[in-house]
Amino acid sequence: MHVARLPVEDDFEAWRGAARDLALAGIPAEAVIWQIGAQREDLFGGETAETRPAVQSFSVPRPFLDLARSVVCHVDRERFALLYTMLLRVRDQPGLIEDRTDPLLRRLEIMAKEVRRDIHKMRAFLRFREIEGERGARFVAWFEPTHHIVRANAAFFVNRFASMRWSILTPDVSLHWDGERLREGPGAARADAPEGDPVEETWKTYYASIFNPARVKIGTMLKEMPRRYWKNMPETALVPGLIAGAQARETAMVAASRVERGGNAVAAWDALREEALECTRCPLFKDATQTVFGEGPIDAALMFVGEQPGDQEDLAGRPFVGPAGQMFDRAMEEAGLDRARVYVTNAVKHFKYEQRGKRRIHAKPNAGEIQACRWWIEQERDLVRPKVVVALGATAARSVFGKAVTITNVRGRAHPLTDGAEAWVTIHPSFLLRIQDRGEADAEYDRFVADLRQVQARVAALV
Incomplete structure (x- = not known):
């Protein structure tokens, strides 16, 4: 057996390099054990055998690499083996990457979609809170991702909040930006993040003023935003009341149009259509x-x-x-x-x-x-x-x-x-x-x- 050891859970380049060397050496998928860092090897696994590739390179379709980059961030422990199996197949059958009926490809695409959804949730639901430190204001956020997406999301937060000094704390890894350099630290606990700050009341007022009920459905919100995110977002406490009030106003507007059909009904329909467009x-x-x-x-x-x-x-x-x-x-x-x-x-x-x-x-x-x-x-x-x-x-x-x-x-x-x-x-x-x-x-x-x-x-x- 060949043991392929990767430094961290989400290192795509490390997986790519190891997979390329194994494929060039002709090592079949069932003969490879994938491990992370210093974790214990499989009971029957040996050390990584030296591979001597007969050729130096091969190519695979770009969509496969894009898919693999996302799948590597998934929490499924079989992801590296599944990707390596797919790599060997698309190397020999490049058109396979377009076959949406292939069971393995469908499984990988579902995993990639789950990772992309988690990345979106981190961008949408993470909230910074201000704390005072020796060097002035700093902003700290707590987030609990489902998959290994923190490093993959780092560039987004650096670009979005380039002028801020911030830290993002998660159970597995933490990111710290000082305005010039991004550092990585160990995981943290929820208690390490602040509970709130004075800006939140201002934010709630703003959120209430721009709230659009057409963009929200409570059932969808609960599905897209699990409860563990709600406590990190000050505006979520406002949502049920805002929805109830907005829908009551829409219903009242429609009911009023029944009294006088003419212009009222047309105006109500126009307003309803405008809401539906969003x-x-x-x-x-x-x-x-x-x-x-x-x-x-x-x-x-x-x-x-x-x-x-x-x-x-x-x-x-x-x-x-x-x-x-x-x-x-x-x-x-x-x-x-x-x-x-x-x-x-x-x-x-x-x-x-x-x-x-x-x-x-x-x-x-x-x-x-x-x-x-x-x-x-x-x-x-x-x-x-x-x-x-x-x-x-x-x-x-x-x-x-x-x-x-x-x-x-x-x-x-x-x-x-x-x-x-x-x-x-x-x-x-x-x-x-x-x-x-x-x-x-x-x-x-x-x-x-x-x-x-x-x-x-x-x-x-x-x-």
Whole structure:
């Protein structure tokens, strides 16, 4: 057995050098034991054998090195062995790094994503507190990372707080910046960091003044920001009250619009749309181009709810303008419905997709993403107050009913909603585009048009 010893847990360059030498020497992955510092060797492991590479170099795709740089910071003890196994494979099959179905590559990518998320959390949730020392003010922060990301994050804090004298204390390692030089020290304890400082009250006042409820969803916050970070951030104590107050104001604004429809309803819709443009209630906003809000008359008797924006909708910022939208418009016209007189929106306001080369392929929203967007759908319904709401597809039906339903079980008849409106369910027009058999596609299209005619007749009866 060959023992590859690395100086510290997150030393990518040391792993890279050791892995290169082992690979050049032809050492298989199963013959290598990876160890950190002076930790005890494996019971059956020998000392590192001298390797004499037959050749001096080889190349691997750049994406693999980027992946490895992140994975090395993970806490999984198998990470070095997994990376070395992958290194040997991509050396012989460079295209493997693009195969997202490969189990080992997927495992490594998940590990890299967890590391990147931890890096983001450190940047977002770390808070410095001021203390007075012999050389004047110094700022100290305590943070408890999940992975070995402190050194990887050092440059960010040096650049962001270059003029400050600061220390970042963590259980495993500490960083100290004096304005010119960055030093590394041993780990610390929570008690070594200060509890608070006079600046915090000023910060809380500022935070309350710039708080935007569209950027926060409590469930998402609790998931993204574990409780151990809350005690280090003075503003977190304010969040529940701020959210409750802001949502109460939005609800009151929508309710007031019911008293006088005209300008009040339009102003309320404009304000709601502006809030939605800044929405970060679920992670989909990170990759989408923009929020795609609903559109149509604020007093429309008929509302259509689709699934989510597609590629073209994401770029245009409008719902139902792509191929499915064109199919929808054609069917609407045949059914005697004027799109200019209906309100059209989506259950999810951001485009969810998978990148395949240069193409962005639609991915189905999950239950959490649908639930995160129900706030916007409910406010749209409160403002528009349609007589009939049509859910296009299973995702839209889940949003409208608040639970999963089967289209075949609910299609073709009215379902009363708590606000007095009726809900109808049919297919999403994108389903028609996926049918390969021409005869089957034509039959399903005729059935879709029939559904829309039934809806049109019902709306006429209710208005």
